[in-house]
Amino acid sequence: MRKSLPVLALIGVIGALGAWYWYGWQETSLPAGLVSANGRTEAGRIDISAKSSGRLDEVLAREGDMVEAGAVVAVMDAAEVDARLREAEAVVRQTEEGLNEAHALLAQRESERVYAERELNRAEQLAERGYTPAETVDLRRAQHKTAVAAVASAKAGIARANASIEAAKATVERIAADRDDHFLRAPRAGRVQYRLAEPGEIVAAGGRVLSLLDLTDVYMTVYLPTDAAGRLRFGAEARLVFDAAPDYVVPASVTYVASEAQFTPRYVETASEREKLMFRVKVTLPPDVLERHRDVVKTGVPGVAYIRLDPSVPWPESLAVRLPDVR
Template sequence: MWEGRTGKWSLELGNGMMQWKQYGLIAAVLIVISGGAYAYWVTTQKDEIPVGFAMSNGRIEAERIDVSTKLAGRIAKILVSEGQWVEEGDLVAQMDAVEIDAQLHQAEAAVVQAQQQKLQAEALLNQRNSELTFATSTLARIQALADGGHASQEQLEQVKTTMTTAQAGVEAAKAGIDLATATIASANAAVDRLNSVRADADLTAPHSGRVQYILAKAGEVVAAGGKVVTLTDLTDIYMTIYLPAAEAGLLPIGSEARIILDPIPQYVIPATVTFVASTAQFTPKTVETSDEREQLMFKIKLTIPPKLLEKYQEQAKAGVAGVGYVRVDDTKTWPDTLAVKLPQ
């Protein structure tokens, strides 16, 4: 009885091992086929790139502009929405400026007060000049009388003292005018400073672009330098690719490039190489052999012409994946498949 069961189990175990061997053989065949297919694909891809050209995958990027507050305070209004297009100078947000407005009104009142003080000083100067004129004429008359023996020396001295006092009054009035003038200048400077602070409470777009993120909401309190809105500068769009040292070393700044985006592979976009990294992005621990040196990858920046971006402003978007092509040999001509082709 047990022998029968043991034999049966042995037979089932043997059949199971046979099945596993068959599965393993099938898996090995599939791996070989997949590897061969991949190798063929890589070879095919390399064959598609003419000699003197290089390619790499990349993603469209755009420069971001952060609209930040210069002042710490509460946000009163957010005047834009994500995806909205704004022009340079457009108002995008406002800070609570009640306290600043009160200080500004106070400074403006101080200017008016200083101007009135100057008017008073000028009127006083006119009065002191009149007193000096009268004292001068009186002194001349008394001096003549004293010379003829018709006025005492005491009278003459009194008139001289009166004239000296009048002269001092004139100088004091002139100083009062100068002081009022300086006070007006100081008050105007305070107004200018507060106007500048008040202007900083209105956050405007420093450059035309599309609103990408709204980082704060109305009612929130932000610190000085806090980011409120992020814009995308659609006049500065580029693709970043990475090439090995052997290709990056042949690539001059300003050379022609082409970009093909995944969503619109039927179009070929012209670009220019505007940056080639001076140091490798991926470096082995030790660089000794030529194989290791081939692993060095350098960052390349392909920039799309601003005039072209202006024409297709509504279609321009960051984050789109694609392929970048560069010409590492200026003597080569771009193939027909990479001829510039744009939407009409």
């Protein structure tokens, strides 16, 4: 055991020296104005969750499946909401019948008003000739006013029936929206990374069912020292070369530079310590490239990012864009 410790220490030193030599050789082999750093591909993650608690009925996607935006990937049990929807639809039909009744009542009240108006006119004409007493005229006038009020009440009944129909239809729409929420859909195209629940399980409100990788947002995170990060521009051109496919060079651009350094002492006092500052940089692949090659896009693939600090420096021939053929 004691003999193995010096051997392990020697191996560690040799490895560190080898890494330092390789990094130094790589940096010196690049033209001035270009820097490189190691990293792994990552992608935005989308969690598909249940809006309300309930039993999971179906999961229609498996890990590794590619799903399109809007595709149904899981279904929650909707027996209870289906019953509420049928009840609400029955209320709509009932209120519509109430509207028909209100229209029929209005027609009846309008007929009664017309009859009362004619009776009032006859009574007034006969009273002018002295054939009808004033009491009869007053009675006909009261009957006419009652008929007019009844017409107004019937019209108000139609308005109430229309309002009831609108309220009932709104309830149907709300319940239908609740039912639609039982169909879990992919908000955008992506590949299923994890299947987090299985049919028959009870899922809490907000419980995750599937996790997708957003293949329209794929990037490599690298770390650059102070001198490089300070000269870096947002949108700077970059090239990615992956260990698994060294023959291809993928275009990219800088989309994020951290505002705070990492891997640094708590208090930076000297210039030599400031040189140890490392800033996180995100290098993102263009959406059109991702769309054309999404069947081969993966996360966690290691590689090297080459970033152009000086826009006037041309790319070496070895870093010219080379992409696989799309078939």
